[in-house]
Amino acid sequence: MKPVSEIQSVLDSNRFAVLATQHEGQPHASLMAFAPMGGVRYLIVATYRDTLKYRSLCKDGRVAILIDSRGISGSVSQRNLVVTAHGIASEVPADYHEAAEQALLARHSDLSAFIGSPDCAMLRVDVIAYEVVAGTEDVLWYKVADLAPA
Numbered sequence: 001m002k003p004v005s006e007i008q009s010v011l012d013s014n015r016f017a018v019l020a021t022q023h024e025g026q027p028h029a030s031l032m033a034f035a036p037m038g039g040v041r042y043l044i045v046a047t048y049r050d051t052l053k054y055r056s057l058c059k060d061g062r063v064a065i066l067i068d069s070r071g072i073s074g075s076v077s078q079r080n081l082v083v084t085a086h087g088i089a090s091e092v093p094a095d096y097h098e099a100a101e102q103a104l105l106a107r108h109s110d111l112s113a114f115i116g117s118p119d120c121a122m123l124r125v126d127v128i129a130y131e132v133v134a135g136t137e138d139v140l141w142y143k144v145a146d147l148a149p150a
Contacts (some may be wrong), residue, residue: 009092014069015108017033057090087128101122
């Protein structure tokens with residue numbers, strides 16, 4: 001299976017991920033509902049503006065998002081993978097806001113009140129690279145710019 005297909009499979013078969021940010025040098029991890037957008041190029045998340053993660057992202061948008069496919073039944077991938085997306089998070093541009101909201105609600109319909117709140121910020125992570133781990137000695141890195149479409 002092509003790397004982009006394996007990564008896409010992990011993104012498509014998982015609804016939650018761990019978002020890692022940092023605040024004044026202190027790492028901070030948050031469990032987040034997410035949705036892929038644009039293939040493997042973007043990940044969409046939402047948070048209230050009055051949170052540590054939002055304040056941290058406003059100062060430094062660099063993030064890592066860990067997605068664990070181990071134990072997920074029905075995954076297209078034949079391997080159990082842990083995928084970490086490395087990128088830059090920022091508020092979704094206005095012209096993409098409706099599409100980002102629809103992508104997130106398609107996977108998380110229970111979040112409609114949260115996402116519709118004026119205090120909620122829709123964030124888009126522009127993924128730069130993926131770290132794909134299949135085992136302790138099977139770790140590969142892929143730059144998104146080098147990944148061909150599936």
